[in-house]
Each structure stands twice: as structure tokens, then as C-alpha cells.
Amino acid sequence: MTAYWLLKSEPSAFSIADLKARPQRTEHWDGVRNYQARNHLRAMHVGDRAFFYHSSCAEPGIVGVIRVVSEPYPDFTAFDPHAAHYDPKSDPAQPRWFMVDVRHEKDFHRVITLAELKSHREIAGMPLLQRGSRLSVMPVSERQWHYICALADADDS
DNA sequence: GCCAACGTTGGC
DNA sequence: GCCAACGTTGGC
Numbered sequence A: 001m002t003a004y005w006l007l008k009s010e011p012s013a014f015s016i017a018d019l020k021a022r023p024q025r026t027e028h029w030d031g032v033r034n035y036q037a038r039n040h041l042r043a044m045h046v047g048d049r050a051f052f053y054h055s056s057c058a059e060p061g062i063v064g065v066i067r068v069v070s071e072p073y074p075d076f077t078a079f080d081p082h083a084a085h086y087d088p089k090s091d092p093a094q095p096r097w098f099m100v101d102v103r104h105e106k107d108f109h110r111v112i113t114l115a116e117l118k119s120h121r122e123i124a125g126m127p128l129l130q131r132g133s134r135l136s137v138m139p140v141s142e143r144q145w146h147y148i149c150a151l152a153d154a155d156d157s
Numbered sequence B, C: 001g002c003c004a005a006c007g008t009t010g011g012c
Helices: A016-021 A035-042 A114-118 A142-153
Strands: A004-009 A026-028 A049-054 A061-068 A101-113 A137-140
Touching: A004 A061, A004 A142, A016 A026, A016 A049, A016 A061, A016 A101, A035 A137, A049 A101, A049 A142, A061 A114, A061 A142, A101 A114, A101 A142, A137 A142
Parallel strands: A004 A049
Antiparallel strands: A004 A137, A026 A101, A049 A061, A061 A101
């Protein structure tokens, strides 16, 4: 059963173009250091799809689609004292943080901005649109997924 | 740069 | 277990 997700990244740190430029268009999604987001990561499976969301930028919004291409495994950057998201409390024998590998699937032809998403009551239940939401990994329902894909495809012509 | 919202930490 | 202080996120 394929599931749908939304993954946030600041494009100044790692953008969808960066992912697209990686070998095999694939990279591990490391650095998640929030338990709720971690739990969502651990629920992922190969074949799941996710929206790539650009945050903290001029035009925050969904910029494309990526695919989960690994099962969840320990985030090894947590063990590296030189890594940006080093966590001395994550023990390799009992890892605290996890990640998956993702592959670029497609760019939307335009950014589906946060402002636009907020204007559609059909998807008002998305965690992304809740007051004070900061979660960087969140589930998307099948209905929400197809609704947003339709928005993106509407001006494909 | 501002600020609201949230999660985590640590004293008690 | 409570809660104040602090750090981070992220839109504007």
C-alpha cells in the first residue's frame, strides 16, 4: 500500500534541484531531529511518494514529487561529531534518528505556494496548514495528494 | 529582522 | 512532574 508524504527542506540548504543533480537523482534524507517527524520517516516504505516542499524562502511551497527508494535506516550523520546535526545521544547500537533514500521524480511546472494551498478548503485538514505547524515530515492523504497533483497539472498545457 | 509557535532542557 | 528559559522553525 503506497503512502503519501510531504518533506520540507530549505532550498538554501538542499533544494529539489540539488536532489535532481545527485547521482541517480538520489540522496539520503538526513538531519531529521524531531520525534514526530522521525516516527513518520520510520513508517515509510519503498515506493511511497512525497511532495518536496521548499521552506524559509521567498516563495514557500510544493515544488515537485520525489519517491522513497529505501526502507528506513539509521541516520549515520547523527554519529558524526563534524556533521551539522550531530547528536551525541544517538548511540549506534541503539540509533535514535532514522532516514530514507529519496529519488527525484518530477518538478512541478510552477510552485504550488503555501498561500495557494491555504486558499483551497478541500485540503484545509493538512498538517502543513495547521496553525503553528513546523513538522518537517508529515503524512498526506490520498485525497489531498490527488487534489494537489491536479492543481499542479492544471496548467501543464 | 521580527515574532509567534513549538519542542527540549534542566532546576526544583 | 511542573514550568520557566532557551533554542529553533518558518512565515511574513
